[in-house]
Amino acid sequence: MTRVLIVDDAAFMRMMIKDILEKNGYDVVAEANNGIKAVEMYKRERPDVVTMDITMPDMDGIEAVKAIKEFDPSAKIIMCSAMGQQAMVMDAIRAGAKDFVVKPFQPDRVLEALSKLSS
Amino acid sequence: MAYEDLSAIQLDALQEVGNIGSGNAATALSKLLKMKVDMKVPSINIVPFDDIFTNLGGDEVVVGVIVRVLGDIQGNILFVFEKEEALYIIEALTGKKEEYVTEAGYSVIAEVGNIVASSYLDAISNFTGINVVPSVPAVTYDMLGAILSNTFIESDQFDDSVLDVETVFFHDKTRVCGHFYYIPKPGSLDMILNRLGVK
Numbered sequence: 001m002t003r004v005l006i007v008d009d010a011a012f013m014r015m016m017i018k019d020i021l022e023k024n025g026y027d028v029v030a031e032a033n034n035g036i037k038a039v040e041m042y043k044r045e046r047p048d049v050v051t052m053d054i055t056m057p058d059m060d061g062i063e064a065v066k067a068i069k070e071f072d073p074s075a076k077i078i079m080c081s082a083m084g085q086q087a088m089v090m091d092a093i094r095a096g097a098k099d100f101v102v103k104p105f106q107p108d109r110v111l112e113a114l115s116k117l118s119s
Numbered sequence: 120m121a122y123e124d125l126s127a128i129q130l131d132a133l134q135e136v137g138n139i140g141s142g143n144a145a146t147a148l149s150k151l152l153k154m155k156v157d158m159k160v161p162s163i164n165i166v167p168f169d170d171i172f173t174n175l176g177g178d179e180v181v182v183g184v185i186v187r188v189l190g191d192i193q194g195n196i197l198f199v200f201e202k203e204e205a206l207y208i209i210e211a212l213t214g215k216k217e218e219y220v221t222e223a224g225y226s227v228i229a230e231v232g233n234i235v236a237s238s239y240l241d242a243i244s245n246f247t248g249i250n251v252v253p254s255v256p257a258v259t260y261d262m263l264g265a266i267l268s269n270t271f272i273e274s275d276q277f278d279d280s281v282l283d284v285e286t287v288f289f290h291d292k293t294r295v296c297g298h299f300y301y302i303p304k305p306g307s308l309d310m311i312l313n314r315l316g317v318k
Binding site: 009086088 | 134142154
């Protein structure tokens with residue numbers, strides 16, 4: 001079972017993503033509500049895939065991707081953010097993210113990104 | 120519903136609605152200005168009505184674009200720029216440097232407000248499945264406190280405490296580009312929360 005870490009400052013959005021993933025056979029092993037916690041949880045849980053928000057307090061998602069990639073260059077991270085502008089997508093890809101899902105999203109789009117990465 | 124009675128998960132869901140609206144609005148603004156636009160984490164402000172005018176910066180004169188929210192939920196969007204920032208945006212879009220905001224400049228600002236408010240509302244509509252329609256924009260030049268309190272009254276919010284969803288957009292890392300407020304009419308929040316399944 002693919003082990004996933006969900007990172008989003010909104011508990012509501014974490015619940016939504018968790019629900020989609022668990023209904024489709026993914027194992028959500030941890031959640032984080034900011035970039036600092038995300039890095040901490042990544043190191044502890046070593047998940048197969050991470051879903052990462054961008055706009056978060058304390059440390060944003062782009063910085064968190066950089067920190068996680070530094071720790072584990074093979075980390076698989078999908079950005080999941082409402083900030084879909086090109087400059088932001090490029091920043092995320094440059095930092096090491098593999099895919100970018102813009103909110104609001106259809107559940108299928110999240111599942112498609114996950115299955116591409118976990119196959 | 121009294122705003123003070125909103126639970127933590129309800130506030131969280133509303134904040135995420137603001138985040139999704141603002142993130143998409145930032146994308147539209149970024150395309151329009153051809154530059155990267157950042158934003159702060161949106162905040163849900165619940166403040167005493169009387170504090171709006173006396174708050175810090177309430178007497179500052181600013182340029183505001185107001186867009187009415189029509190459709191199944193109602194309220195107002197207010198996008199506020201400092202004068203210098205309005206002039207900067209006008210120059211970025213027209214190539215003309217102005218000393219003060221002219222009629223043509225106001226029309227540029229109105230269009231910016233229209234595009235940004237429409238992206239914000241489209242995203243909220245897609246997220247919640249609620250039909251939301253923006254009105255044509257109106258531009259005003261007045262004290263921030265006056266514009267804000269008028270917008271709250273327009274949104275039927277004049278009780279002891281009022282609620283708004285605020286986002287600050289900025290570019291070049293720190294330069295504030297504008298303050299964006301979504302001020303829902305009473306009843307809209309219940310509908311949004313119901314649609315999202317957050318009781």
